[in-house]
Amino acid sequence: MRRVNYAVNGGPEVLFVEDVPTPVPGPSQLLVRCEAVGVTWPAVRRVREGPEPVPLGGEVAGVVEALGPGVRGFRLGDRVTGLCFEHAYAERAVLAEHMASRVPEHADAVTAVALVHSGLVARKACAAGLIGRGESVLITAAASGVGTMAIQLVRAHGARVVAAVGDKQDKGAFVRTLGAEAVVGYDDPSWGEPVDVALECVGGEVLDKAVRALGRGGRLVAFGAQPGAICSGELMTRGASATGFRMGSPATPSLYACWRDELWDWHREGWLRTRVHAEIPLARAARAHEVIESRANLGKVVLVVD
Template sequence: MRAIVIMEPGGPEVLDWQEVPDPEPGRGDVVIDVAASAVNRADLLQRQGHYPPPKGASEIPGLECSGTVIEVGADVEGFRPGDQVCALLAGGGYAERVAVPWQQVMPVPAGVSPVEAAGLPEVACTVWSNVFMTARLRKGETLLVHGGASGIGTMAIQLAKAYGSRVIATAGSAEKVRRCLELGADEALNYREEDFSVKKADVILDIIGAAYLKKNLDALAVGGRLVVIGMQGGRVGELDLGKLLAKRASISAAGLRARPVDEKGAICRGVVQDVWPLISAGAIKPVIHATVPMRDAAEAHRLLESGDHIGKILLVR
């Protein structure tokens, strides 16, 4: 098969479309003929040499895909050749075929095209696991989501609104603020011009990290829950424990990629049960900024790095 290979750590130019060995599936794996994958910030970090795949995972980048099942292992449950699926991966998505544990495979939601579905697994699983499973966002509570126009942000806004929560989003331009409001955010702030720390939120979904730690703590309501899922603004910050105690607040941090298969499987089952019906009903729509041929993954990386996108950037076969 052909796949994108990282020739050496560096810029987008190190991504090369070349022939590689076919994946070797295990007894519990599903082999997918890939229709599309999607670009995530973790892929940029891996390309730069800062985020290697977990032990045993494919060196090929790509944390999600969609396509058609072409082979199933002896221990696979619920899938058979010909099924249209999407999957949460530990790596390997930028390829013509990928092997993935069956627990991380999900049916394509009704009403979504096989290509669009490639942009759903990572954002749906990230938002569901962090905002709802960990932070327990409830109806009537307020969610503050940073990077509201990102792939994760656009999913968080829509999913929180579908569950009856109030949503405040931050974004870096007037156009992105407008798009957040169109997706259902009750408020959207341009973080370059407005101070989000004066708001009050029960749950904060943060992709920035250290640079936002103090302001996030200021913005937490009593009993609030801060969930950190990224470190774009650094990894080391100072925390006012007195304020955390006074607010009876909590901070958690989590990623998806290195979790055990059973944990990922539980998240995927929750997404299929509780998120896919909302997508099929039209309450949540995939937000796709651009589709780029997979062989031109370098161009897709440049687009993501520019910060000009809204929603997901897909790589199509």
């Protein structure tokens, strides 16, 4: 089978396609014939910065072809999606049973990788921010896969969205179609009126600006892969608080299952929409990384497997 890999850290050009044996699922694992694979910023950054080559992870969606020992919740032929931490850029991937969920009959694989994991991250960010009706919420990386989900979920809470993007000219109109009422650029000298909540996933200088954008009693939720420093003095001056999370940390499986069901219900009802910037063949994974690195994407970038 074909798999995308890399042997040294670097830009998209270090990715290559290799032929490898089909993996065998271990205990409590599924072998999935991949139809779509979601490309994430953490994976792109890991290729570029290291510290050393590791198997590429990502969201996968496809059909169960084999079951490892002990699998009880799935059968051969089930259509599933889930976050795969190793060798996701492949024609077939091994997915842990506890990370897998079924794809409804009405949905395709591309929709699944654009909706479920990004939606869960956005859903958890909203829950951590304790967003209330009438509040204002700053969302960084607002045109990303997670950002597009977060904008819609924040609006569903009855809150006002301030979308922060790298390029206001190209991305401003896009995020407004999703419900953002105000748009700011990362380089803008001011981000306008203080906000009640900041959902921040960029890190670095953007994280610092998000802290400074908080109003009195504001709440910062940090959940990106890029590190950054939070000035305790800025929090104390504002009487603000900060929290963070990672989706890979332990969580109540029943809660994630409930949230997944909600996401599919809301998508079926038509008000929670996925936004896919591009569907790119697996063999051209380097092109997908180029799009992410250039921050040109308006929504999710997906690899498709034929």
